[in-house]
Amino acid sequence: MQTTEKNKTALGHIRVLDLTRVLAGPWCAQNLADLGAEVIKVEKPGSGDDTRTWGPPYLQDADGNNTTEAAYYLAANRGKQAITIDIATAEGQQIIRELAQQSDVVLENYKVGQLKKYGLDYDSLKLLKPDLVYCSITGFGQTGPYSHRAGYDFIVQGMGGFMSLTGERDDLPGGGPQKAGVAIADLMTGMYSTIAVMAALTHRDRTGEGQYIDMALLDVQVAMLANMNTNYLASGNAPKRWGNAHPNIVPYQTFASSDGHIIVAAGNDGQYRKFVQAGGRQDLADDDRFISNPLRVQHRDILVPLLAAMVQQKTKQEWIDVLEAAGVPCGAINSLDEVFDNPQVIARQMQMDLPHPSAGKVKLVGSPMKMSATPAVYPLAPPLLGQHTDQVLQDLLHYDDEKIAGLRWSGVIGIKPL
Incomplete structure (x- = not known):
């Protein structure tokens, strides 16, 4: 140089x-x-x-x-x-x-x-x-x-x-x-x-x-380990594994679509309602067991299988398109060929x-x-x-x-x- x-x-x-x-x-x-x-x-x-x-x-x-x-x-x-x-x-x-x-x-x-x-x-x-x-x-x-x-x-x-x-x-x-x-x-x-x-x-x-x-x-x-360290130091309770789920938010995890996986991160009740409405399940928005995040966390074992069945009805890209339009945080789980074909990755050189x-x-x-x-x-x-x-x-x-x-x-x- x-x-x-x-x-x-x-x-x-x-x-x-x-x-x-x-x-x-x-x-x-x-x-x-x-x-x-x-x-x-x-x-x-x-x-x-x-x-x-x-x-x-x-x-x-x-x-x-x-x-x-x-x-x-x-x-x-x-x-x-x-x-x-x-x-x-x-x-x-x-x-x-x-x-x-x-x-x-x-x-x-x-x-x-x-x-x-x-x-x-x-x-x-x-x-x-x-x-x-x-x-x-x-x-x-x-x-x-x-x-x-x-x-x-x-x-x-x-x-x-x-x-x-x-x-x-x-x-x-x-x-x-x-x-x-x-x-x-x-x-x-x-x-x-x-x-x-x-x-x-x-x-x-x-x-x-x-x-x-x-x-x-x-x-x-x-x-x-950042906040997981302080979670333990503050409470004395060692955090456990949650896979792709979140211990405090539901739905905040991966789901299998008809042709791949997506991530849905519904951080509030409004986003949750938009998510299930986009999937044609207004009933899940109105169900008393799921109307607030604390209730969804309490009933996650009932709700998550219902959401998983709903997500399988559309392709990965269909879900990304409809959820982005609705303002629901989401993302694809891309393979590396998809990563390097992604327009944002290309634009960022x-x-x-x-x-x-x-x-x-x-x-x-x-x-x-x-x-x-x-x-x-x-x-x-x-x-x-x-x-x-x-x-x-x-x-x-x-x-x-x-x-x-x-x-x-x-x-x-x-x-x-x-």
Whole structure:
């Protein structure tokens, strides 16, 4: 990115050394890249980020052949320069130290204490660069009895209470705990880490002081339960699973139409009446058992089956059209092909194509951060393994061709020849 282009971005003055892999850390780094930061992604020679092989599906080239990039990897790594360094070697560790001195932020998600033995922990690097912002992402944080445990999103969703709230009611068919369809603990940790890094950079810019950020998936999972946490803390009663229903509002749930599912969120009595009138069931509007929300909650087991039978009489789109016209909050439950065909999603430019060195182009999802003065930027597609190694070592560390060739031959920045 040219200097004039960097000046038009929010974080064009920031360089990030990204030592993370899989999802939470790369998601944070990708957010920073979208906001204009220069992100250098460091990977192990030969294999790289685990998610490069988490397929199928894989990105395909113009002839329909699979490339080496799994779609999972593509989701969290755009906008970055990719270099390969074996940090288990003394030479590799020295390269990381030199790059850290040229960076504003270091991101890492190694096991607790693992980078200390390489001299790449915060205490070691801040001696070289006192204003460094250093963010560690682990499953359980740097302190506490679980700090040395490996943390996985699925496990943390269970341990952090999310799965106690998610899933169909225990007394209904299929009831029981359910994880989210995406790795929400990882993704939200990436988002919280993004916020923490930008806050630390603001503090540094005001005071000249760097700092250490300790992010944990379990902390984030607990924090993001929001009102469910305070419901429990205020009452002492642990909330339970309600599936797609609402404990306090009826009807506020999903229903199966004749060709798909819809969501109806009738938040008041007037909306409820319009809903059943649209379905030709004026009798349900006038029934004394259902005329107020408290009564509908009381009699939900009687009312909901009647509403379900009513909704099955129309298609998904027929219901959306009639309920929107009546002012009843509603929405479709779309598959991803429907999502990316949705006119609102198209208008908001949430899907884009970027040039790719082996596939020609790659389809990706745009950033949801819409900023008037410093919009998100997409200078690079998710990089090939080690794509920018020589360029970064030459431009930032001023290594010459002979030194780079020697590092590659010894296996420090590439696979050592047999």
